[in-house]
Amino acid sequence: MTVSIEQQGEIAVVTVDNPPVNALSQALRQGLLDAAERLDADPSVKAVVLACAGRTFIAGADVGEFGKPPQPPHLPDLVARVERAAKPWVAAIHGSALGGGFEVALGCRFRVAVPSANVGLPEVRLGIVPGAGGTVRLPRLAGVETAVDMVTTGAPLGGLKAREAGLIDAVIDGDLIAGAVQFSREALGRPLPDALRDRPVAAPAEAFWEATEKTVAARAKREEAPMKALACVRRAAETDFETAIAFERETFLALRGSPQAAALRHVFFAERAATRPPELAGVQPHRIKSTAVIGGGTMGAGMAAALRDAGLPVVLIERDDAQVERGLANLRSIFDGAAKRGRISAGVAAERMAGVTGTADHAALADVDLVIEAVFEDLDVKRDVVGRLSAVCRDDAVLATNTSYLDPERIAEGIGNPGRFLGLHFFSPAHVMKLLEIVPTQATTPEVLATGFALARTLNKVPVRAGISDGFIGNRILKVTRAQAERLLLSGGTPTAVDAAMRAFGLPMGPFEAQDLGGLDIAAFQRKAARARGETPFAPIADRLCAIERFGQKSGGGWYNYEPGERTPRPSETVAAIIAEEAAGFPHRDWDESSIAECILWPMVNEGARILGDGTALRASDIDLVKIHGYGFPRWRGGPMHYAEASGLDKVVDALRALASAGLADPPCELLLEAARRGSFSGVLR
Numbered sequence: 001m002t003v004s005i006e007q008q009g010e011i012a013v014v015t016v017d018n019p020p021v022n023a024l025s026q027a028l029r030q031g032l033l034d035a036a037e038r039l040d041a042d043p044s045v046k047a048v049v050l051a052c053a054g055r056t057f058i059a060g061a062d063v064g065e066f067g068k069p070p071q072p073p074h075l076p077d078l079v080a081r082v083e084r085a086a087k088p089w090v091a092a093i094h095g096s097a098l099g100g101g102f103e104v105a106l107g108c109r110f111r112v113a114v115p116s117a118n119v120g121l122p123e124v125r126l127g128i129v130p131g132a133g134g135t136v137r138l139p140r141l142a143g144v145e146t147a148v149d150m151v152t153t154g155a156p157l158g159g160l161k162a163r164e165a166g167l168i169d170a171v172i173d174g175d176l177i178a179g180a181v182q183f184s185r186e187a188l189g190r191p192l193p194d195a196l197r198d199r200p201v202a203a204p205a206e207a208f209w210e211a212t213e214k215t216v217a218a219r220a221k222r223e224e225a226p227m228k229a230l231a232c233v234r235r236a237a238e239t240d241f242e243t244a245i246a247f248e249r250e251t252f253l254a255l256r257g258s259p260q261a262a263a264l265r266h267v268f269f270a271e272r273a274a275t276r277p278p279e280l281a282g283v284q285p286h287r288i289k290s291t292a293v294i295g296g297g298t299m300g301a302g303m304a305a306a307l308r309d310a311g312l313p314v315v316l317i318e319r320d321d322a323q324v325e326r327g328l329a330n331l332r333s334i335f336d337g338a339a340k341r342g343r344i345s346a347g348v349a350a351e352r353m354a355g356v357t358g359t360a361d362h363a364a365l366a367d368v369d370l371v372i373e374a375v376f377e378d379l380d381v382k383r384d385v386v387g388r389l390s391a392v393c394r395d396d397a398v399l400a401t402n403t404s405y406l407d408p409e410r411i412a413e414g415i416g417n418p419g420r421f422l423g424l425h426f427f428s429p430a431h432v433m434k435l436l437e438i439v440p441t442q443a444t445t446p447e448v449l450a451t452g453f454a455l456a457r458t459l460n461k462v463p464v465r466a467g468i469s470d471g472f473i474g475n476r477i478l479k480v481t482r483a484q485a486e487r488l489l490l491s492g493g494t495p496t497a498v499d500a501a502m503r504a505f506g507l508p509m510g511p512f513e514a515q516d517l518g519g520l521d522i523a524a525f526q527r528k529a530a531r532a533r534g535e536t537p538f539a540p541i542a543d544r545l546c547a548i549e550r551f552g553q554k555s556g557g558g559w560y561n562y563e564p565g566e567r568t569p570r571p572s573e574t575v576a577a578i579i580a581e582e583a584a585g586f587p588h589r590d591w592d593e594s595s596i597a598e599c600i601l602w603p604m605v606n607e608g609a610r611i612l613g614d615g616t617a618l619r620a621s622d623i624d625l626v627k628i629h630g631y632g633f634p635r636w637r638g639g640p641m642h643y644a645e646a647s648g649l650d651k652v653v654d655a656l657r658a659l660a661s662a663g664l665a666d667p668p669c670e671l672l673l674e675a676a677r678r679g680s681f682s683g684v685l686r
């Protein structure tokens with residue numbers, strides 16, 4: 001870490017260099033404080049430009065320090081010191097000025113930025129509120145409404161929008177430092193504006209707060225930080241500067257140690273670790289400039305949309321012209337839907353479609369860099385497709401399967417150059433869901449595996465490396481979830497109670513509602529295939545529902561009844577009667593919300609531990625990412641593995657033993673027992 005000072009006439013340029021993102025570590029805070037002292041004492045300096053080396057301005061407090069006691073100098077004191085410097089400071093922003101980085105910029109008298117910069121206070125995404133005056137200075141700069149919007153959503157603003165909102169004083173095209181120095185010289189010729197601490201806040205009407213509290217509460221659901229951030233801005237509008245700063249700091253420190261903040265920090269680092277597997281360091285991915293998707297159904301169209309959203313041209317292959325038209329129509333409806341909801345303009349939707357070539361002719365694949373098949377989930381069908389691809393595609397083209405349950409090794413058997421083949425498992429809807437399971441075979445080369453990770457980055461997806469096992473990581477755990485949900489029904493629970501308990505835990509939907517939405521037939525098809533392989537999948541009630549064609553919403557009823565044209569689940573007497581028959585002889589118990597949640601969650605964690613144990617996942621945090629980004633597990637709970645650790649693995653083991661002795665779950669596996677002895681999954685060896 002260095003803080004260097006270089007003088008250009010009467011302007012001093014302070015440059016921070018603390019790779020990778022100039023986070024405000026203790027050493028950097030000290031370095032900046034020393035610089036402020038030194039520059040105040042130097043009579044030849046009339047103004048100070050604060051700039052950063054590397055890819056970004058200061059991206060925030062050092063999140064890695066949050067688990068430890070705060071060390072002086074504290075960030076609020078640094079910001080206050082910059083604000084009351086004898087010479088005006090000008091923040092020169094490129095990349096991101098986020099969190100504490102933006103708070104330092106708010107301590108400066110002026111802010112200038114390149115158009116590609118962005119500024120914001122994303123603290124709520126880490127379960128905290130700004131802790132160095134952000135909620136108090138921002139409303140003084142840009143008004144209460146902008147401040148509320150930014151601190152409660154955490155969304156940053158781009159350079160031009162930030163200029164419009166008054167967050168920055170000038171957009172600099174061309175050389176940022178030269179522009180900032182020039183800006184400073186000109187500013188010295190005019191009366192200085194007040195420091196933000198000395199500016200008033202226009203307090204909005206009481207009705208504004210009432211309405212905003214409702215909106216923020218509805219959006220935040222169970223997350224604590226957004227409402228607290230709102231309370232901080234309100235305090236800034238209703239009291240004096242010092243009182244508001246003290247309130248913000250107190251709120252920040254209380255949240256910093258909260259379970260939600262710990263969970264969200266865990267996810268923050270898990271997401272970053274997942275994108276850069278250490279074993280692929282230095283491995284060059286293939287360049288992907290053109291792509292193809294085989295199959296234009298829901299999955300194929302979603303994948304094609306994701307590729308187009310990232311600017312890649314797509315060839316969409318179907319078996320005949322009619323199917324090509326159907327696939328293109330699926331894709332068009334995705335873009336039209338996005339345009340209707342205002343996410344993209346009609347022009348952009350048309351441009352996305354223009355980049356798609358629909359055809360039944362495999363000759364169109366001769367020169368593409370990457371082909372992903374999304375045809376029917378049947379081994380022979382997929383093998384046939386992949387065999388054809390290996391014959392028509394370039395020898396170095398990457399070939400991928402989007403299978404959810406089949407063995408990629410078997411799909412690729414016999415193809416030429418098998419090193420270029422891998423599984424890329426998207427989640428439906430593929431243009432929306434962030435998760436991408438990347439599944440190498442024994443033969444997949446490191447370069448092709450690295451291409452999977454590079455593709456995920458291009459598509460803005462969260463990549464997780466998964467080994468080959470039935471359902472990889474996500475669907476393997478899903479099977480356990482569903483089996484547990486049925487065990488609950490056999491032992492006295494109802495679909496309504498189970499769904500309500502899982503919603504109360506924080507999932508967007510309970511397991512039965514989710515099955516009704518997705519359709520029970522897909523899992524039934526997989527169970528049939530599993531039974532043909534000699535396995536014994538457990539779904540006694542779902543099997544009976546499928547036998548009477550209760551497939552979910554699409555057939556007018558599944559676990560629940562649905563009125564025509566409605567999606568509201570209503571309890572079904574037919575289902576209740578089937579449950580009662582199946583449950584006969586099973587010991588009943590009273591289930592409350594928390595015991596239902598544990599009966600589902602702890603067996604999920606046990607399966608997660610098995611998945612770690614057999615190498616299907618490399619890290620417990622990868623399992624958390626799979627559940628969060630593929631299945632809606634609440635981010636603020638940190639994923640099932642983190643949640644189990646935070647709850648105490650001993651407690652999880654005891655609860656699993658109790659469930660197992662009642663015939664309601666498998667006993668804890670070896671790896672879970674080992675993790676419980678250590679108190680954590682990290683460092684547990686398989």
Ligand code: 3H9
Nearest residue numbers: 020023059060061062063064075098099100130131132272
């Ligand atoms: C805050 O400021 C609180 C204050 O209000 C109050 C204090 C009193 N700390 O994302 P990348 C690491 S809260 C530590 O892949 P990109 C990251 O782990 C903070 N480390 O790069 C990774 O490490 P590695 C508010 C951090 O170019 C490397 O940097 N600020 C931090 O795709 C590269 O990260 C935020 O929430 C950090 N703050 O994106 C901003 N940030 O190489 C969070 C990053 O070892 N950061 N790292 O895996 C970001 O949004 C992105 O990193 C950024 C760059 C957009 C800046």
